[in-house]
Amino acid sequence: KQEVTQIPAALSVPEGENLVLNCSFTDSAIYNLQWFRQDPGKGLTSLLLIQSSQREQTSGRLNASLDKSSGRSTLYIAASQPGDSATYLCAVPQDTGRRALTFGSGTRLQVQP
Amino acid sequence: DVKVTQSSRYLVKRTGEKVFLECVQDMDHENMFWYRQDPGLGLRLIYFSYDVKMKEKGDIPEGYSVSREKKERFSLILESASTNQTSMYLCASSLDNNYGYTFGSGTRLTVV
Numbered sequence: 157k158q159e160v161t162q163i164p165a166a167l168s169v170p171e172g173e174n175l176v177l178n179c180s181f182t183d184s185a186i187y188n189l190q191w192f193r194q195d196p197g198k199g200l201t202s203l204l205l206i207q208s209s210q211r212e213q214t215s216g217r218l219n220a221s222l223d224k225s226s227g228r229s230t231l232y233i234a235a236s237q238p239g240d241s242a243t244y245l246c247a248v249p250q251d252t253g254r255r256a257l258t259f260g261s262g263t264r265l266q267v268q269p
Numbered sequence: 270d271v272k273v274t275q276s277s278r279y280l281v282k283r284t285g286e287k288v289f290l291e292c293v294q295d296m297d298h299e300n301m302f303w304y305r306q307d308p309g310l311g312l313r314l315i316y317f318s319y320d321v322k323m324k325e326k327g328d329i330p331e332g333y334s335v336s337r338e339k340k341e342r343f344s345l346i347l348e349s350a351s352t353n354q355t356s357m358y359l360c361a362s363s364l365d366n367n368y369g370y371t372f373g374s375g376t377r378l379t380v381v
Contacts, residue, residue: 190369198374199275199359205369245312247370255300255319255363256327257370259312 162260177231179246275373288347292360301343
């Protein structure tokens, strides 16, 4: 059964820093990996989707990489801003053929002004 | 953009009540999902559906059932609400395995 781990669990940084969030998964036979953002008390907003054939995806100040063979993904946030404060979750399909996602427990990010 | 709408943001129900949580998506997606999210336990899959009238149990289906009579609507039913079902419930949809998931804004259910 697929398991997803995110490190660190929480992170506090001053505004302007570049930072890296880590995600690891146990079964490398994945279709894709998705990063989400969740604000307190709200639903999940999709940030980036990386297909299994891709190594990275970029959207604005966000860059996500995927290394299937090692079971790892990183989310890089450049020039962090207070508005980036949120919980970031990564997710992969539960197992081959199954459509549902397994989520990591998330990294809670606080960017200090 | 795909929109997934959950009918209620906040809901308070009494123990033993039958509770319906509704979710509607507007992009003809095949797959729809119900998760619950609890502090320290993360997101856990309750049920999902890959077609009209089709459903499959997730990791924690006990105490829940679902209904998908139309492609755009996926309902989660708490047959007899209990206090341990107090949680944030999140609905999602996706086209297929190659596409991302879109989530609704969530329903915070409190059972008293």
